[in-house]
Amino acid sequence: MDHQDIIETIKDRGYFIIENLLPDETIQAAREILDPIFTSQRTGRNQFEGFKTQRIYSLPKLGPALWPFFSNPDVLKIIRPLLWDDCLITAALAANVLPGEQPQAFHVDDGFYPIPRPRPAFSVGAIWAMDDFTAENGATELIPYSHKWAEEETPEGVLTLDDAFTRHEPGQADGWHSPANAEIVKAEMPRGSVLIFLGNLWHRAGGNRSNGSRLGLFPQYCASWARTQENFYLSIPQETVATMPEEMQTLLGYNILPPFMGHAGGFHPQKVLPKV
Structure with missing residues (x-):
């Protein structure tokens, strides 16, 4: 499938997975930087960050081994046409989901831009699989076509984003439910693959029921006229x-x-x- 076909698929269903895009040596070079940091990294402060999830922000400051994940030409050829033909990095983080983590609250990544839905996406996310992403270890969960939902349409019967940010202790059943009004797709993909999805698509990190961790690297991009989530002028x-x-x-x-x-x-x- 060529780049234009992928773009049209993303416009239609909201996401696309390109398997095995980066070689294992590129993945391993980045892990040699990230894994030692994770050995002493704290976990999240609330349900959204994840009580059993570790995060590292402003990744480009960590050196050249991380840069290929942000400037990959095949990914940018897809993302730039979706964002008025130009883009900036808006967020640059890695998330290590540990065993026993619960699913996140469903959310959209560009919901802080105060423009009512339905509307075009103002950001596009990419998630690089630094481990195999499986249903058991917390593969990202997506609601196909939900980028077309109106402002009042949200996943029903699941943890809300407001609840997730204000919940500072885990609940026994947090997040394991599926929405009552939508089917979810688990973005299972082998290490070295990338998931590309629109910033107004409803999604969440899955829960980790496996015995191992699941590391994802998350470059997010926004239109060049939009304010970025991370202030890289200060953090890098x-x-x-x-x-x-x-x-x-x-x-x-x-x-x-x-x-x-x-x-x-x-x-x-x-x-x-x-x-x-």
Whole structure:
């Protein structure tokens, strides 16, 4: 299936999985950076973050081994046409779902933009499988076609996002139910694959009933005129950005959206980066 066919499929059902897109050595090089950090990383503070889920943010600051997950040309060829032909990285995190974790609350990733649904997606997410994603270990769960739902349409009979953020201790049955008004699809995929989905598609991280952890790497992209979730100008040192390829600098916001959005004191932002 070519890029245009994938784009049309995403527009229709809200998501697409490309299997085995990155070689194992690329996955392993990133894991050699991330796995030692996870050994001492805390778990989440509420049900949404996950009481048995570890997270690392602003991943590009950790070095070149992480950059291929954000600037993959095959992925960007799909995402940019879905976002007015240009995009920025809006979030850059890894989530390690540990055994015993419960499913997340269903949510959409771009719900904080205050424009009523139905509407186009203002962001597109990608999830790279750093382990095999299975039904047992917490593969992402999706509601196909739910990006077309109206403002008042939500998954019924499951944990709400407001409840998830205010719940600071796990409940015995949190999240295991399926919505009463929708069928869910589990994004099972082998290590090295990527799930691409619209930011207004209802989805959640699945619960982990296996004996092992499940690591996913999550680059999220937004239209270049939208505000990003993470403030990379503060979380990633300029000295690090200056060592990156131009594509990565552009995706982090060191670029001009014509005619002049994003300038730095009247100059192209890449010109004010430190010299390396």
